[in-house]
Amino acid sequence: MSEILEVKDLSVSFDTYGSEVKAVRNVSFQLMKGETLAIVGESGSGKSVTAQSIIRLVPTPPGKFIGGEIRFNGEDLLQKSEKQMESIRGKEISMIFQDPMTSLNPTMTIGKQIAEGLMKHQNMSKKEAHLRGIQLLKLVGIPTPEVRIKQYPHQYSGGMRQRAMIAIALSCNPKILIADEPTTALDVTIQAQILELMRQIQEEMGTAIILITHDLGVVANTATRVAVMYGGKIVETGMVDEIFFEPKHPYTWGLLGSMPKLDKEQEELQVIPGSPPDLADPPTGCPFVTRCPYAMNVCGEHMPSDTSVSSTHEAACWLLDERAPKVDIPESAIVGGNDIYV
Amino acid sequence: MIKYLLKRIGYIILSLFLIITVTFILMKAAPGGPFASERASTPAIEAQMNEAYGFNDPIHEQYFSYLINAFTFDFGPSFKYVGQEVTEIIGRSFPYSLILGLEAIFIAISIGVLLGVIAAVKHNKFGDYLAMVIAVLGISVPSFIMAAILQYIFAIYLQVLPIARFESFAHTILPAAALATTPLAFIARLMRSSMLDVLNRDYIKTAKSKGLSERVVTYKHALRNAILPVVSYLGPLVVSILTGSFIIEKIFGIPGLGSEFVVSVTNRDYTVIMGTTVFFSVLLLVSILIVDLIYGLIDPRINVTSKEGNK
Structure with missing residues (x-):
């Protein structure tokens, strides 16, 4: 598979009253053609900012790009002018x-909302765009699209609106689709339908998807690869099986451990004690050090570098250093086959 | 739609009835009468005049005759100006106020909306500060001072526009500008805050993510949503401007409806008070109805017909 997008050392900050919040710090990842990369992490871990940076939707100011590159088709998107970005947004990404x-x-x-993109990027006439709009609505599974296309958003249900959003996003056959928590605001049955729709469309159109979520159930169902973010950094990346069955980073263990298990009697839900670091003043070492049960002296002082576990699996943790004591995955983080299909 | 309109017109008639009743009570409760300010006349003459104009009738009879007058829009002759019908007075003076008012409304909306949009788009930059300084000045400087300043600058100092009276289009510019200042500033501030709010909405982000240019996003997506508060302010604004401003009309020597209204109150010219009040009320109620209809056109969520319960 060939690479379609590469994010290298991306750092994004926000100016707030009196301080600079370093929301994304030296994030690097690649996206392959036709795959689904899930970026998981809790609120405030920087996953949405990372996603919005890719099409430069981060409002500047207060946001600013501190450094790094976002390579799409070999060109750095961060160097493009606003006009050039307009021809990429909606059309390519x-x-x-x-x-x-x-x-x-x-x-x-x-x-009209579907037609706008088509008329701008594909020079369609109003009539062509209207007909294509009907096709798109049919594609995303909206019944009687000829009627629905003339309606306003308030006449749609929540699930249908998200379908319409997908139709808008896919209208110009983009190479990359960024889905920022696409199912969080929907109820569970609709969630499953929307995810199924995204998977179907990916198969038909070969679109690469970046899926931002904090729902590990969604990840297990849809992702090819996973990047776990914490405190503005990617702490672990790997194929979906590697992340679920051989996680290496204690934060990933914590995440998996806090997932409710179906086949075990649990009195209480597991949590990771503590709260995420203040990104206005991020720690010099590993961001997870204050909450990590395995923290060593070195963790607070130096940021661990990415250590390869396999050709597709990397984690940034001092436990993977050869001088570190051997720590096994805690039992709570061991995922059974049934657990992840929530 | 027709059902909705009929319902609204019904409400308008009901409101009018209440307004007429309250005006009648207030008018009667205030001491004095239309002949009080005239030269002292003998009691016999005064009694005769009261008898002739029906002031000696029982109060409820007077009330009913007023009510009938109001609904037939025939208010009878003025008590003050001999031989003039109230409808004539309104018909003579309203066109001045109408022309002036329409000009002022046009100035206020176009410049106000423009300033507000500029301020929001250039949020916390020079354009924003400039627009807001203009707006604050417009709100805090009273219209009569504004009128005097405009007269001084354009009529006396530059001598490009006539200073007063109402004879040609050039004569209307200064009073219309003075009349527009406060609403203009108000609209600018309203537009700015609502535009700032809308520009932070999710659907603006969606529009941007489609690759639309800044201009299309601002004018096609944001403006239509942001203008709603301004539209709802328009109802009362249109009326207060159309019915004329006593002060502006006095300063510029324009024989408009605003001065008629105020003068009629001080004169206790009962029929003129009643006539102008009913006229103002009809204007207000109708323009509020029109604003509601426009609202429905701009925002499809406010569907006037769906209130009938078929959706």
């Missing part, structure tokens, strides 16, 4: 957002 209730313009028909 599209995005769908978390809350379908608020991410569609309430004063414009769905048809």
Whole structure:
């Protein structure tokens, strides 16, 4: 598989009152053609900022790009002008957002909102765009698209709005689709439908997907590869099986451990004690040090470098250093086959 | 739709009835009468005049005759100006106020919205500060001072526009500008805050993620959503401007409806008070209805017909 997007050493900060919040710190990852990369992490770990940086939707100011590169088709997106970015957004890279209730313009028909991108990027006439809009709505599974295309967002249900969002995002056959928590605001049955739809479309169109989520169930169902983010950094990346069955980073253990298990009697849900670091003043060492049960002296002082576990699996943890004591995966983090299909 | 309109018109008639009743009570409760300020006349003459104008009738009879007058829009003659019908007075003076008012509304909306949008798009930059300084000045400087300043600059110092009276289009520019200042500033501030709010909405991010240019995002996606608060402010604004401003009309020597209204109150010219009040009220109620209809056009979520319960 060939690489379509490479993020290298990306750092993004936000100016707030009196301090600079370093939301994303030296993040690097690649995206292959046609794969689904899931970026997981808790709120505030920098996953949404990373995603929005790719199509430069981070508002600047207060946001600013401190450094790094985002290579798409060999060109650095961070060096592009705003005009050049306009021809990439929606055409090459599209995005769908978390809350379908608020991410569609309430004063414009769905048809017009789909047509806009088509008319801009593919020079379609109004009529062509309308017909293509009907096709797209049919593709995303909206019944009677000829009627629905003339309706306004408030006449759609939540699930249908997210379908319409997907139709908008896919209208110009983008190479990359960034889905920022696409199912968080939906109820579980609709969630499954939306994920299934995304998988189907990926098969048909070969779109690469970056899926931002904090729901490990969603990850297990849809992702090819996973990047775990914590405190503005990627702490572990690997194929989905590697992350679920051979996790190496204590934070990943914690994440997996806090997933409710179906086949075990649990009195209480497991949590990771403590709270994430303040990114206005990030720790010099590993960001997880204050919450890590295996923390050593070195962890607080030096950031561990990415250590390869296999050709596809990397983790940034001092436990992987040869001088570190051997620590086995805690039992709570061991995932049974049934657990992940929640 | 027709059902909705009929319902609204019904409400308008009900409101009018209440307004007329309250005006009548207030008018009667205030001491004095239309003949009080005239030269002292003998009691016999005064009694005769009261009798002739029906002031000696029982109060409820007077009330009913007023009510009938109001709904037939025939208010009878003025008590003050001999031989003039109230409808004539309104018909004569309202066109001045109408022309002036329409000009002022046009200035206020176009410049106000523009300033507000500029301020929001250039948030916390020079354009924003400039627009807001203009807005604060516009709100805090009273219209009569504004009128005097405009007269001094354009009529006396530069001598490009006539200073007063109402004879040609050039005569209307200064009073319209003075009349527009406060609403203009108000609209600018309203537009700025609502635009700032809308620009942070998710659907603006969606629009940007489609690759639309900044201009299309601002004017096609944001403006239509942001203008709603301004539209709802328009109802009362249109009326207060259309019915004329006593102060501006006095300063510029324009025989508009605003001065008629104020003068009629001080004169206790009952029929003119009643006539102008009913006229103002009809204007207000109708323009509020029109604003509601426009609202429904701009925002499809506010569907006026769906209130009938078929959706």
